[in-house]
Amino acid sequence: MNAPLRRVGVVVMVLFGLLFANLNWIQAYKADEYRNSDYNGRVQVAEYERRRGNIEAGGTAVATSKETGGKLKFQRSYPGGSKYAHVLGYKPVNLGDTGIERLENDFLAGTSDALLGNRIKDMFTGDETSGGNVLLSISKRAQDTAFEQLRNNRSGVKKGAAIAIDPRTGAVQALVSMPGFDPNPLADHDTNVASAAYNKYEQDPDGPLKNRALSETLPPGSTFKIVVAAAALENGVGKDTEIPAGASWTPPTSGTPIKNAAASICPEAQVTLMDAVTESCNTGFAQLGVRLGADTVKEKARQFGFEQDDLTVGQLGEGGLPVAASRTGDMQNPDGGTDPAALAQSSIGQNNVRMTPLQGALIAGSVANKGRQMRPYLVKQLLGPDRTTSYYNAQPRELRQPVSGQVADDLRDMMVSVVKNGTGSSADIDGYTVGGKTGTAQSAPDRPDHGWFIGFALDKNGNAVSAVCVELEQAGSGGSAEAARIGGKIMQAAIADAGGR
């Protein structure tokens, strides 16, 4: 019986050999695949093993991590609630991350290549240091103001957005979208709580998760007249040149007359360009646009940043939050010929013209900054875990130059006149020169109009210090004045916040 016993021994050897080979397959060959599998909860545990860095605005942490004592060691928390939600995004356990949390995830988590040195140091010292910190360009004071003023707007509007940038650098000073959402429940470690919160926000018809300041476009109304005015200034029209106006004007191909917002606005047959802007004269700009032609208007809008599909706001060098392209839309007949009716409507920011609030702020900013448009950004600095080593400092970059310095000066004078003598008076700030343009845009025949304001503030030396765009969705009559008032408040706060720059 010894021979079969020996063979049984060999069989056992073979069986164990199979086990060994299979374990090799799993633990050596397939190890990486399994280790990084989506189903592998260990990845997540490891991710929450290190304290995630802060995101800060104006020296205050607006996204922090606190120790939990649970399996996932650190929980993300957002002390500002919904105030910074659209900038920060959120870092959930079970959902996709968004906003700055997503953009700077590697750096915040401490896994970025830039922090390799830190990780190696930790390996030797045994410390579990946290991830790096992200410093935002946002001014805490401007953001507070924008958030409070939008939420408590006097028109009782529920949806809207405000964005302020520093025209000289492109640094975003404030970015608020309304309605907002609280990112805290989304980052809850209880995945059921997080999913429930997400579903609630996702199904809300008001769309609180939408970043209206960057990714939603609406008809800009009269604020678009600045673009048309710029085109006119470059085509032989001075700011004091008389242009045709009138109480009513019917474009050649259309039976529908274009009227002004009130009977008191430019009823005379001719007004200067300056007055047309100051009073927001629809008939004047409709005729001006038709005279310039669709190509000229569209080209000017493109030079201001319309039609750009790939703009992002984050770090200057690389990706960021996506910005929806603003569009001038179709101004032609279906057969390709000129459609003066459509062009006339487009010239006063109606028809198919759509603009993001950021685009509005960029237009105002480039006017204020002598025609130079700076690339907007949100991330000012990346600080290492030790808070002393800096890994990134925003170096402002010019994005484009839509108008010459001379044209910019003329536009500036006209916009200042709007605030001084015209429709934007509620944006005025003591001690500063404020320029702007209001807009009232029809959304649909049966819905209230949108209220817009784009504007800038200049200090005593004529330097642009802030540019803003406020949009109140379906605000009705008086909406643009309220938008102008909020715009002024935001710029005032941004200027006053020395730490914001």
Added chain:
Amino acid sequence: MVLVAAYGAIVEANLLDTVTRDFWMPAAALGLVFLGMHLVIRWLAPFADPALLPAVALLNGVGVGFLRRLDLAKAAPADRETLAIFAGTGGRQLAWTLAAVILAAGLLVVMRDHRAVSRYAYTLGLAGIVLVMIPAVLPGRFSEINGAKLWIRVGGFSIQPGEFAKLALLVFFAYYLVRKREVLSLASRRILGIDFPRGRDLGPVLGVWLISLLVLVFEKDLGTSLLYFGMFVVTLYIATERVSWLLIGLVLFFGGAYLAYVLGGTVGGPFANFYTRAEIWLDPFAEPYDRGYQLVQGLLGLGSGGLFGSGPGAGEPLEIPEVQNDFIFAGIGEEIGLFGLTALLVVYLLIVERGLRAGLAVRDSFGKLVAGGLAFTLGLQVFVIVGGISKLIPLTGQTTPFLSAGGSSLMANWLLIAVLLRISDAARRPVNQGGGPAARPGGGPPEQLHGAPTEVIRP
């Protein structure tokens, strides 16, 4: 035991950030137990294979250490440093180890000669079948845990009678086969060049195969039926030295398994469980959060461990359901890596081959069959469960000998080791020494039994 103590210390360092002053206590307790066992062996079976006890002790120690590590991970961080050594699953395992070792020592005391057991072969065989059958006939609430009817549950206490039935049945097989040896190996018809035994001799094989299929059907336990069947076929093969038995066994087994798979897919009913397991095995990632969850997490655990493992206490074995039991090998594998697991497999292999060696060396057929059968069964069990969790074969609920939490398994396997120790003692005993019935009177120089002719005992 130094290894086990070091393991405990590393676990505590990783989980608690400090090593408590009591880290050595479980290891010391185990050390005392195994030292006691060693003395018992020195006294009762002085010639027993010296490699067996340390090998088993290492496995058992790693098991206790890992279970304690799971307890520490489960406990609230504040309670971790004060976790008593007999608390939790690890503590219970420590207590079970003590009980199992005492039981094994008791068996060595009672069973001075392994051949004496053959007198009770039929009783044991009957007892074995009864033990296997009990959970099947008991109502589900007394016998069912996680869908498998393997237990006898009384109050909070549960035992798995199948673990003990394994031993009893093997003794019966060995006895029956030794008696029928000649007739099985000689009387046969040759068909297509293969020797087939006569139908009436085939009867018991078919009977046991049917029993194992019944176990599969009623207790929803493929692993146990596979184990019994493999055990029987191999003892039969050793007894008759005929390869045809292996072929017949394999054909019957694969035929049965395939039939069960097909039936499970079409008819469902009692075969559905097996069908499900086969489906999971074929593609565990098809339903990673549902039916395949456990296997997927086990594989991810093994994969995350990689070559070197994450280090004791630094992994996340609690991600794997039932890690203290069926999947303990995956949990340990995450923390000690491929190299650690290989070491553990080699220790198992050592035990199995030493058991087979005892079978080779012992003189009587009954001892050969018992030792060979037990050693093979142990190896097969390791293969079935480790193969199951590593997706080599379909997963079947089996304990990992000496590692898994659970008193039944631990005690049954220690009894198995006691029998192997006894047989190896008989095998290595010099002819002219010792007072056992096996010893021949003689005055010459000590004659080892290795070369002595096989003795066939007849009842």
